[in-house]
Amino acid sequence: MDESRSDGFEAAFNASLAGDEHALSPWLDADASDHGGLDVYRNTVAKARVDALAGLYPTIERLVGPDWFRQAGLIFAGVAPPSSPVLDLFGVDFPAWLETFPPALDLPYLAPVARLDQAWSQAHRAPDGATLSGRVATETAPARLFASRSGLHPSARLFWFDWTVPSIWIANRAETLDAREAIWEARPEGLLIFRLEHVVTWRRLSRAEWSFLHACQRGRTFGRAAQDAFSAEPGLNLAAMFAALLSTGALSPLQTESQSHD
Incomplete structure (x- = not known):
């Protein structure tokens, strides 16, 4: 043939x-x-x-x-x-297809929730990668740390929504014993989906946390990421936020200023 x-x-x-x-x-x-x-x-x-x-x-x-x-x-x-x-x-185009599927038009949260399901699968299949340890971060001089960069772990998927997509997704995951009503309202929410010790998990994000991680994802220095976080939340406790984000294992190893120009 x-x-x-x-x-x-x-x-x-x-x-x-x-x-x-x-x-x-x-x-x-x-x-x-x-x-x-x-x-x-x-x-x-x-x-x-x-x-x-x-x-x-x-x-x-x-x-x-x-x-x-x-x-x-x-x-x-x-x-x-x-x-x-x-x-x-199979189904990589399913979220976008839901946006055009007539019976789903009255359920505007379906497509973005589908993208979170898709991100969970992507995080599950993502390659392994080293992470930035708290010990390395604390042992690095502040000036050097702020001039350094760190991306996101290969499994990390970062989201910010103007609506309650993460809440709907979290409340209706399979591991949730009782599915809850989908409350769709205009309330901004952030979410990080990542793999920690071979298990895919998630973490809600404040606007400051999302801004910090988003800057890291774009290759900004920690100093610039901190500025973005403070812009989102002027009264931010930066040290506490940074420690919390380090604990997720979602940040990649430190890249110093000299390394970033190699």
């Missing part, structure tokens, strides 16, 4: 799995009438895709219920079939 015909078959096969009963007609015998085997395969593949999507977005399934999620998952799989045999990578 030449490459163009192979690509055509793959597209037709995906269309058939999505429910187009005639997509594979050019590859079937004219008198073939028993498509039962294909129907079984189609149902099995559809279930696998929806199950994979539910594994990647458990908070969304909990918020909308399994029936709603299954129907949405089937529609999504039909318009955005997996591009890789690794089902863990």
Whole structure:
């Protein structure tokens, strides 16, 4: 089978799995009438895709219920079939798709909550990386420390929302015993999702903490990050905040001014 015909078959096969009963007609015998085997395969593949999507977005399934999620998952799989045999990578476009899915338009928190589910999966699969220890930070002279830089651990995912997305996500995670009502209101919230000792976890962030980490993420010095934190919260106890952020293990090792110019 030449490459163009192979690509055509793959597209037709995906269309058939999505429910187009005639997509594979050019590859079937004219008198073939028993498509039962294909129907079984189609149902099995559809279930696998929806199950994979539910594994990647458990908070969304909990918020909308399994029936709603299954129907949405089937529609999504039909318009955005997996591009890789690794089902863990399936659904990368699901949050953006939810923003355009008519039944989800009255649930504006679904897409951003889906992005937090996605960030959890990304943090789980992220490579390992060294972290900045409290001992190194405290043993570094203040002037040298403020002139140094530190990025974020490879697993760290940083968020700031103008609405209560983190609260909704936290309250409806699978490990929460009782799902809570989704209270969607205009209240700013920050969140850090990261992997600590091989376990993905999260931490709520104040505006000052988010500003500090965001500056670090952009390659700013600790001095500039501190300025951003003070701008967000003028009465900030910088030492206490810095110690709390160090304890998360979300900061990468110190990079001195001389190293940053290498």
